[in-house]
Amino acid sequence: LTTGSSPAELYKALVRKYNAGDVSFKNVEIYSIDEYYPAPADNYSRNRRLYDLVSKLDIAPENVFVPKLTEVKSSEAVADFCAAYDAKARNLDLLIMGVGEKGQIGFNENGATEFSRTRTVLLPYASRKRQAKSFGGHLDVTPSTAISLASVQVQWWSLFRSPSCS
Secondary structure, three states: OOOOOOOHHHHHHHHHHHHOOOOOOOOOOEEOOEEEOOOOOHHHOOOHHHHHHHHOOOOOHHHEEOOOOOOOOOHHHHHHHHHHHHHHOOOOOOOOOOEOOOOOEOOEOOOOOOOOOOEEEEOOHHHHHHHHHHHOOOHHHOOOEEEEOOHHHHOOHHHHHOHHHO
């Protein structure tokens, strides 16, 4: 699931359907597609909307996979974390995401290869400037790096290569 504002209305609709008894999420696993690194204080997590959604549905806590980066300190630990998250998030059936104003998906900025793995990414100035609103408008405290789910996991390129999109 994306952590941005694009799916906010969809998330509200899912909660309404759940509250009406029309749908259950007991057997659903969810994965966040990105998170700042190093991890900021919880109130600045990219995953606030995700946590809010999960708290209103019957998704089992053990089926919620969000990068927990507070303990990841060394570059070796980051690489190990990324490889493990990449392996865990294979075979996604559905991806709910928004496309950013510059065409980015998660923190897979324009120019990211479709074969990239889950990894740390440097956030460009324009991206940091957009994200600064979550940090009180202060660019100086807005993270300059993040973890982004593998483009190969997202498989966003298949949409653009689909014959129906030609």
